[in-house]
Amino acid sequence: MLTESTLDPATAVYDATVLAGEPWIHEIRAGQTLRILDLEGNQAADTLFYNAHDYEDRYSAQDTIRDQGNIYLTTGSRLQSLKGHTLLTITADTCGRHDTLGGACATESNMVRYALETRHMHACRQSFVKAIAGWGRGLDKRDIGHNINFFMNVPVTAEGRLTFEDGVSAPGKYVEMRAEMDVLALISNCPQLNNPCNAYNPTPIRVSIWD
Numbered sequence: 001m002l003t004e005s006t007l008d009p010a011t012a013v014y015d016a017t018v019l020a021g022e023p024w025i026h027e028i029r030a031g032q033t034l035r036i037l038d039l040e041g042n043q044a045a046d047t048l049f050y051n052a053h054d055y056e057d058r059y060s061a062q063d064t065i066r067d068q069g070n071i072y073l074t075t076g077s078r079l080q081s082l083k084g085h086t087l088l089t090i091t092a093d094t095c096g097r098h099d100t101l102g103g104a105c106a107t108e109s110n111m112v113r114y115a116l117e118t119r120h121m122h123a124c125r126q127s128f129v130k131a132i133a134g135w136g137r138g139l140d141k142r143d144i145g146h147n148i149n150f151f152m153n154v155p156v157t158a159e160g161r162l163t164f165e166d167g168v169s170a171p172g173k174y175v176e177m178r179a180e181m182d183v184l185a186l187i188s189n190c191p192q193l194n195n196p197c198n199a200y201n202p203t204p205i206r207v208s209i210w211d
């Protein structure tokens, strides 16, 4: 569902550009709003959320899908945690559809899906591990669960197959969500070069936070 934001970029309390292939980790307090902006279009932002006070209580794709009765995320989607909390609610979305089925890329899945020669290519899972190692507050590799792929187009066919398709996003499209509790956000700005999730050209995203 396409919904514009009423927030003024000039009043954001935090702004950062996350370069292609880089991770970003940041706490968002209850009541704050996070915007992820697709600066150049068709960029996948692989994202994990945690209860900021209990990292074992993290984003759950299956609880979110069951709760809303829909496999795509957009305005109104309540992002659920493993322990039954609503972490965030999507409040604005100019892209219209976000994936939470396709998973984050890893060197292992790249080798299985594409070619053994992709082994040395950077992948989201490495960005996640790099970011939590730097964060250094008890998050571990095993805390990397299923994720959201903002702006990524992973339609399900009539036969129930998942396909990675050319993006539905475009330069300047954004998604915005209100934190319903204190959350930790972890983004890998996807470096993938083997499927069209980034239009084969990873580009920067912008993250902004409002009080």
Ligand SMILES: [Zn+2]
Binding pocket: 046, 104, 105, 106, 123, 124, 125, 188, 190, 191, 192
């Ligand atoms: Zn990726």
